[in-house]
Amino acid sequence: MALGVSADYRSLAQHLLESFASGGELRCLAVYMALSDASGLLRLEAVACWPAGLQRLPESLGDPALQVPEQGRRWLPLRNGHHLLGALLVETAALAWPDSFSQQLGHLATALATARTLDLRCENTLLDLEHLRKQQAEQEHQLAALIHQMRNPLAALRTIAQLLRRRLDQDSEQHRLATSLLDEGQQLERYLKALEQLPRQRLSTELEQPRLLPPFRSSQVDGQLQERLPPLLRRARSSCEASGHPWHQPRDLPRWRGDVDAVAEILANLIENALRYAPSQAPIGLCWSTSTRTVQLLLWDGGPPIPELERERIFHQGQRGTAGAGHQGTGYGLSLGRQLALSLGGDLTLVTQPQLFCSEATPEGNGFLLTLPTSPQTIPTGATQTKP
Structure with a gap:
């Protein structure tokens, strides 16, 4: 696609010419830009001139009048590195130019070339943005179709799990597994609804404020953690x-009320990380404690402690520790977990001596401590701590 000259550049070039021209022996100033025609061949066309509206100025260098040498006429190239962007035409009544006048014209040519370079970059950016908009629209269409198709097998799995649970003894281990299948199906359905409700924000040139990454939750759910x-x-x-x-887990859970889906999302990521990175047979567990101001949940494992130099870096978006080599993962789980914790008024940190927080934990390992602010429903009367 051929790039033209924007109205902003034409206006700027005109202002520059008018501010430079101060009468005297200067007869004419004109800015020509290198443009391509329909066949792809370059041509130079006038985009600004002084005096404004000069009738005798040829519109193109193809005009024979500009190809005949004339005393008092000079051309200054407008360059960006080795690329010729255009030319500045100067005509004066004087045959000899003072050095100071030549320097001023050189500065004018540099300003015009720099402005044209920025104009081209801006137009290229707008073209790229339009291309991205088209890609985004196509991806949104594909996503909508994929969500629709995913609901069919999800509904079939939910029906199968319900039939299995009806045929099993309620106290059996198989009944518990069937219930877990239904729980996971509900979680997948929540994710699909969140994907459907994602705001379709069009690409724009306006800067946006940072947001939680990813914006996968359409709303906050106020509920009981228990x-x-x-x-x-x-x-x-x-x-x-x-x-x-x-696996080690507490006999009961803290009475905390708030955005329970966010807390569950944090813990789910931590559990998946422990399962992925902890060595075979290493124990994994959850414990919790409360104080007058906070509720703390610790997800721990008995694997080798994360190296000291990596203990903060793993919370950065897209970063993974050396233990992640050879394992699938994106490096987003801990970053997302900490962002969600901070959005709840808490924090997510790493401890490498989990037994200091939980008696059943290993002396050394990795414990991810989720700290949440208490709510009026958090702490039972007279209770200060609950252990597994």
Whole structure:
């Protein structure tokens, strides 16, 4: 696509010529830009001139009048490095130019060339932006189709799990596994709804404020932690049993009320990390404690402590520790977890002596401590700490 000359550049060039021209023996100033025609051949066309509206100025260098040498006429190239952008035409009544006048014209030519370079960059950026908008629209269409198609197998799995649970003894281990399948199906349905409700923000040239990454949750759910965490803990127990990790969990859960989906998302990421990186047979567990100001939940494992130099870096977006080599992962889980914790008024930190916080934990390992501010429903009367 051929790039033209913007109205802003034409206006700027005109102002520069008018501010430079101060009468005297100067007869004419004109700015010509290198443009391509329909066949792709370059041509030079006038985009600004002084005096404004000069009738005798040829519109193109193809005019024979500009190809005949004339005393008092000179051309100054407008360059960006080795690229010729255009030319500045100067006509004076004087045959000899003082050095100071030549220097001033050189500065004018540099300013015009620099402005044209920026004009081209801006136009290229707008073209790229339009291309990205088209790509975004196509990706949104594909995403909508994919979400629609995912609901069919999800509904089938949910039906199968419901039928299995009806045929099983409620006290059996298989009944618990079928219930876990239904819990996971509900979580997948929440993710699909969140994907559907993502705001379709069009690409623009305006700067935006940083936002939580990714903006996957369409709304905050105010609920009781005691009601939200059991499905997650059932999943953790089943996953640990399948992978050979001893699992430890508390007998009860803290009475905390707030954005329980955010807390569950943080803990789910921590559990998946422990399952992925902890050595075989290393124990994994959850414990919690409360004080007058905070509720703390510790997800720990008995693997080798994360090296000291990596203990803060792993919380940065897209960063992974050396233990992540050879494992699938994006490096977003801990970054997202800390952002969510901060959005709740808390924090997510790493401790490498989890037994100091939990008696059943290993003396050394990795413990991710989620700290949350208390709410009026958090601490039962007379209770200060609950251990696994």
